[in-house]
Amino acid sequence: xxxxxxxxxxxxxxxxxxxxxxxxxxxxxxxxxxxxxxxxxxxxxxxxxxxxxxxxxxxxxxxxxxxxxxxxxxxxxxxxxxxxxxxxxxxxxxxxxxxxxxxxxxxxxxxxxxxxxxxxxxxxxxxxxxxxxxxxxxxxxxxxxxxxxxxxxxxxxxxxxxxxxxxxxxxxxxxxxxxxx
Amino acid sequence: xxxxxxxxxxxxxxxxxxxxxxxxxxxxxxxxxxxxxxxxxxxxxxxxxxxxxxxxxxxxxxxxxxxxxxxxxxxxxxxxxxxxxxxxxxxxxxxxxxxxxxxxxxxxxxxxxxxxxxxxxxxxxxxxxxxxxxxxxxxxxxxxxxxxxxxxxxxxxxxxxxxxxxxxxxxxxxxxxxxxxxxxxxxxxxxxxxxxxxxxxxxxxxxxxxxxxxxxxxxxxxxxxxxxxxxxxxxxxxxxxxxxxxxxxxxxxxxxxxxxxxxxxxxxxxxxxxxxxxxxxxxxxxxxxxxxxxxxxxxxxx
Numbered sequence: 001x002x003x004x005x006x007x008x009x010x011x012x013x014x015x016x017x018x019x020x021x022x023x024x025x026x027x028x029x030x031x032x033x034x035x036x037x038x039x040x041x042x043x044x045x046x047x048x049x050x051x052x053x054x055x056x057x058x059x060x061x062x063x064x065x066x067x068x069x070x071x072x073x074x075x076x077x078x079x080x081x082x083x084x085x086x087x088x089x090x091x092x093x094x095x096x097x098x099x100x101x102x103x104x105x106x107x108x109x110x111x112x113x114x115x116x117x118x119x120x121x122x123x124x125x126x127x128x129x130x131x132x133x134x135x136x137x138x139x140x141x142x143x144x145x146x147x148x149x150x151x152x153x154x155x156x157x158x159x160x161x162x163x164x165x166x167x168x169x170x171x172x173x174x175x176x177x178x179x180x181x
Numbered sequence: 182x183x184x185x186x187x188x189x190x191x192x193x194x195x196x197x198x199x200x201x202x203x204x205x206x207x208x209x210x211x212x213x214x215x216x217x218x219x220x221x222x223x224x225x226x227x228x229x230x231x232x233x234x235x236x237x238x239x240x241x242x243x244x245x246x247x248x249x250x251x252x253x254x255x256x257x258x259x260x261x262x263x264x265x266x267x268x269x270x271x272x273x274x275x276x277x278x279x280x281x282x283x284x285x286x287x288x289x290x291x292x293x294x295x296x297x298x299x300x301x302x303x304x305x306x307x308x309x310x311x312x313x314x315x316x317x318x319x320x321x322x323x324x325x326x327x328x329x330x331x332x333x334x335x336x337x338x339x340x341x342x343x344x345x346x347x348x349x350x351x352x353x354x355x356x357x358x359x360x361x362x363x364x365x366x367x368x369x370x371x372x373x374x375x376x377x378x379x380x381x382x383x384x385x386x387x388x389x390x391x392x393x394x395x396x397x398x399x400x401x402x403x404x405x406x407x408x409x410x411x412x413x414x415x416x417x418x419x420x421x422x423x424x425x426x427x428x429x430x431x432x433x434x435x436x437x438x439x440x441x442x443x444x445x446x447x448x449x450x451x452x453x454x455x456x457x458x459x460x461x462x463x464x465x466x467x468x469x470x471x472x473x474x475x476x477x478x479x480x481x482x483x
Contacts, residue, residue, distance in 0.1 A: 094248040
């Protein structure tokens with residue numbers, strides 16, 4: 001009786017399992033010869049073939065590269081009029097006003113609402129360039145038409161921002177978008 | 182005493198009354214500037230006119246905002262002492278013409294001074310001073326004040342109760358965008374005060390320090406000059422010329438910082454430096470928030 005050591009039994013079973021797994025995944029393994037008689041010889045021949053011809057290819061790295069994110073924010077696609085999400089693109093040329101309000105880095109209008117101390121409502125207009133006092137006058141006039149009240153405003157000439165008491169984020173955004181900023 | 186104090190106060194009141202009677206335009210004494218602050222020879226060369234005949238050597242690579250126009254400056258050369266400007270260059274307004282935010286400049290300058298600071302001041306507490314374990318005399322009966330150890334802070338030679346304790350670090354980081362804005366504000370301020378000059382390259386004909394000093398004096402650049410180039414390898418001549426000069430210094434463009442720009446009166450950039458600075462500083466205006474540290478790969482970051 002041929003004595004098969006446990007070590008060789010283990011190796012044979014490993015080879016059997018790996019080859020069966022390989023055979024299950026098409027395109028990854030070579031066509032192994034039909035296994036009828038010469039079991040061990042066929043398997044060793046197959047593994048020798050596989051071990052001798054190993055190709056390295058870096059073509060598949062493109063699948064990794066397309067997943068790496070970019071750092072720069074892209075320009076938005078050209079929309080005629082309002083986009084389906086409600087985003088309004090800026091006008092082609094800046095409006096002929098003494099002030100200019102730039103878009104944020106995500107191409108939105110820089111008007112933000114703030115709530116502090118639980119009850120203090122503020123609306124902040126950032127990224128103002130030019131004559132900020134003219135903007136303050138126009139904002140006060142527009143909000144007086146909208147609400148009928150004289151709202152206190154604060155101009156910070158160093159940071160070029162404008163604060164208005166109350167939540168008027170949406171009204172100011174629509175008004176600025178209609179102006180073409 | 183009362184009469185003396187009345188006399189003193191009335192003298193001051195008279196001075197104050199005099200200033201209120203004088204014209205409205207008289208500045209208070211703390212806002213009056215000395216008349217020799219600005220060298221008039223430096224301001225004699227105005228910025229290039231619209232219809233200048235010199236060629237435009239460089240246009241801005243990045244897209245300009247629609248409502249801003251680029252800043253135009255002369256491009257000089259260091260080859261000869263009295264030479265005309267080679268041409269003009271356009272500088273991006275979002276780097277060289279931002280609003281002069283002195284508060285940001287102050288914040289970045291103090292950060293640069295303090296974030297590296299480690300103060301090693303250390304004093305010993307009463308437990309660390311040698312000795313002082315035994316009660317000097319009995320609690321009661323000796324007639325002297327009661328004490329527990331001879332090294333308490335009340336005693337001469339005793340420990341310090343609330344002194345500096347060990348090496349202390351003053352490290353803190355300002356947000357990256359604030360530091361970038363500080364660089365832009367510093368460059369714009371230098372540009373606005375006509376202390377910024379653009380040069381085609383840092384090649385000089387001789388490795389002579391005197392040549393450089395005479396060139397700087399003839400062009401009225403200022404007392405101290407900072408020469409900035411992109412690469413870390415500088416031409417031999419300029420390296421030798423600036424080696425023994427205290428007021429003329431070379432730095433690569435990656436080493437440009439607000440403190441150096443404020444310390445030196447004039448800042449000289451090469452055309453390659455201008456391109457490098459515009460590319461790096463404008464990228465921060467249109468970048469996403471970082472998903473992961475920049476050491477890991479991004480698709481459009483080198």
